Amino acid sequence: MQLRDLPSVDRLLGQSSALIDRHGRAAVTEALRTTLAGIRAAPPQPLPDAAGILSLAEQALTARARSNLRPVLNLTGTVLHTNLGRALLADEAMAAALAAMQSPAALEFDLDTGGRGERDSHLRGLLCELTGAEDATVVNNNAAAVLIVLNTLARNREAIVSRGELIEIGGAFRMPAIMEQAGCRLREVGTTNRTHARDYAEAITPETGLLMKVHTSNYRIEGFTKEVAAPELARIAHQAGLPMVNDLGSGTLVDLRRWGLAPEPTVAEAVAEGADVVTFSGDKLLGGPQAGFIVGRREIIAAINRNPLKRALRMDKIRIAATEATLRLYRDPDRLAERLPTLRLLSRPQAQIRAQAERLAPRVAQVLGCAATVIDCASQIGSGALPTDTIPSAGLALTPRPEALAERLRGLPTPILGRIHDGALILDLRCLPDDAALIDALA
């Protein structure tokens, strides 16, 4: 067969009804043209017949139809992986989000009076109930929460922060940069490892807008250290008639020790310690959709709600619905680990994960043609929570040539993501919902 004998696009289209049903005539025509042009530009030997050309076009169409935001298997060992989208939602939250997508909802409509309602009202009561705060408001994420709090309370004024807490969370979230965008001047006090009460007290001037405490989420300073605890910082602020803001980052609503995890400050504790405003994330330990929560004193929350930035940073109805359903789960802590995927994954016992690894090892070794050894490993919570505490876990160590294996697993239709450590590709099975998910992904 010669190049001039290649079938025409029109003739190929006549044999493409199944493809047209799936992808549409325009896309199939385009794919056939591109495929034919590719063959003409670099003719393979032998030249493909009509069926071969259709199959090449189908491959291109299938690749193009695949979602850009691909579901993956997170076997990295980091449960709340920011780059993999953090928390998975509870069934209740997904159902609520779906209902909000399918139907109009009384988002800003007061069904009692028939007048205008408030979008935050759906979450305010629950947040106050679960944190003990007087009032609450919500924005797009915790970075937005910090931004609007600083802008509301300290625009054109100074915010006093310890040098030990001037964190970078990752990406562009650096506390000094956020302060600048919020229009407030950063007044650093103390040193990297030690900050004293008098450092804060001596820095207060008529220019001061607030005192701030930032949870050093993703690192620990150890050794010769001193920080001023929240209750004392609140006292110093209040003596000067200033608000104290505590950015908890992850922040949890429950005592994690109950599930064998290391303690992380709860929001209720931070409120009880005298903070006037506490900020925290929705999609870290809390296990909901992306959100930023601001809880605290009524008049401060009211001022935040009047800030024009609030409109720019507000949450949409879908996430409000999912957030409300997630928060409701916290009313029944006894069943929380069953219903909230984040907690379910974090509290999976090592023995259970190891048994799963033992079941899967032979199959994985066979499919990949590599060695798969069952190992004990350590998972991390991720997203900056409890950075130095790991959770005993188990998984598979794949060898040899871990880089090549990692690349192969990333190339699967459902990519499998592990981590390379000590010359092996480690698949930490803590976040594997069931055996079938891995077997299907490998098939």
Ligand SMILES: *Cc1c(COP(=O)(O)O)cnc(C)c1O
């Ligand atoms: C994670 C974090 C933030 C940012 O929260 P996002 O929800 O990711 O916007 C801010 N402050 C601290 C201390 C954090 O840990």
